[in-house]
Amino acid sequence: MSNKTKKRLIRILTVNIPLVVLFIVTIFPLYWTIVTSLKPENQIMKLPLKYWPSPITFDNYKYIWNNMGFDVYFFNSVMVTVISTVVCTVVSLFGGYAIARYPYKGKKLTYLILLVSQMFPGVVLMIPLFEIFKNMGIVNSPYSLILTYTTVRIPFCMIMISGFVAGVSPALEEAAQIDGCSVLGAITKIVVPTIAPGLVAAGAFAFVSSWNEYVYAFCFLSSERYFTLPIGLKLMKGEFSVAYGSLAAGCVMALIPVILLFAYIQKYLVSGLSAGAVKG
């Protein structure tokens, strides 16, 4: 065996095959979820297992959309997540900018408080938040979720964005201001385009964590017309029943926006995460 063949063989054994195995292990649950969602409910348990649905049916999707309220849950999830993500990103941008640019007393303490706020398990805040929202009259409405998701995500996003802002030279903004730009103009025209990957990373974090959130949604919402997708998915598993086909269809439905989002922002996200990791 020649040296070249040996090297090739070693590479196949140590790199290619493990990568293929890892890929299969990672992708198989997703594949299986999609396949299950396309099988008739009474064939899901049948042995021998079918790795490709035959016949393919979209009944599970139709059923959960038309009969289990997923049309409403999907819309609610989109509404709550998009609004909270946008508000969170915008507020975090200005907050992060302030932390990065302006020296003030107690700056380290602010940082510490923002970090500590991320260390409480969400369930601790459940009853106090419920009481607050009850007094505000927004229990059992999407506004309670929008407010919660926004405020809970802001500290982390703010810290993340401040790291990116710190990496932008103040001289760029000063130059813009000399040319007649206001502070706000300098932020939107100079800082935002420069730290776009960081904004996207922060926004993606806010989006995904809000999209998947269950505990607060289950606690604050009591009417099905306001339920979000994670609550709807839980209803696919009863005390003595599991609707695997519907559950899989619901999961796929819930995954689609996240996959589309990540497909679009992937290029920003990768550079954003790596850039954020080394600046602070």
Next chain:
Amino acid sequence: MRKAVAAILALSMIVGLTGCAGKKEETAPAKEQTESSGEAGKKEGESTAAETTKSAGGDQAPVTLTFWHRDGNTTSNPMFDVIIKDFEEKYPWITVEYTGLAADSYMTKYNTAIVTGETPDVCTISNKDLNTLVAQDALLDLEDSFNQWEEKDQMLPEILDSARFLSGDGKLYMLGYGMTQETSWYNKKWHEEHGIEPAQTIDQLVEYSKKYADKSKGEYYFTLRGGAGSAENLFMFLMSYAGVTSLFQEDGTCNLSNPKIAEGLDVYANLYKEGLVSVDAISNGFKEMVAEFGSGTAQYMMHNSSSVAENEKNLGAENVMVVKPLAGKDGIAVCKAPSFMGAAAFKATKHPEEAALFVEYLASAVGAGYADVTEGRVPVNKGIYEQDWYKENPYYQVYATFAEQGVKFAEFPFWLDGYNEYAKTNITADFQAVLHGEKQAADVCNAWANDLGKMQKEYLSK
């Protein structure tokens, strides 16, 4: 990038505005809700206009009840749509707003609602939950309205007695609409093909398990539950094996220290140790066990009547059947006393009369009959016995013969503080350790007897 940000902002505005618009369109139901106890934050007068449309039913003022179901799922949500529609036709001035909750977290929701004063008018509960809710002074006493109810004599007296006992203060807070009967399920088609009757004794189960287990094909006779919720199957097996019909003696001593119980545990554990059940059985919870049975991996399963929909869906209604639980050598089969589901009204309701009406409707022969046939529960309203579906249902005919076939019903100690947690954690972990061969059957049985005996004696001393 600018375009992308603009697009996101525009989209969020559109969605936000649409969301607001959607909310406005839903003003009518939202306003109706102000009549319920759960909408304390809204103004009372708001409901008038929206509810005028409901006033066609007669002189009564329109009323909206909020109703939470403890196990919202693909079976129960459509079922309650039908029941509520029928109820609203019968009582046209009442509107019921239904919310199905996830079965594994409904008590969190109930407890939060109680603490924050945001309870619905009516809810469904299991008999296991009754004590917890009554202890928080959350439920409405239904005794008076029940005494005036035309179907009160049709309710099984033992269910009413049990509801009064479990409440802790002897009052009636819950009306049952169906029981869950412990039983054994078998694959009828497979048994016919092999020319055998399903196992009715533990000896037969062991014999069939040895004969039909084929590890290479991944096929077994029995599906053992070793994970979540395994304590109930385990106790039924052990008590039947030992011929012990009660977990406790009168003085509170626990019978699990009986040497025959430990012997039974060895027999049960050996099914796993000898590879006569699937290797996954050690972590099998409900859904894994039902999946093994439904996929044909196993042909016999100890579970209750409520898995009927799953079993019929997976194997076909014509291929599944129930049989009495396994008996020990002396012919006694011990099974957990049926647990029952029912409806209750929360004390904070602003419409106690209408709430009681709805609770009674859910327990009535019409309401409960539909719920029982849909969910596979055993009726607790004798009026249902006259309905055709009940007479023709093959499962109920089998359940009806349990008592004469030597089945003894044992109460599992849900009345003990901490029993549920103890069963979930200690008993399951110890059982898995025995299956692994890390602990001895006699040691864990003695430990369980000691701990449960202590709890029971403490309970008796109060």
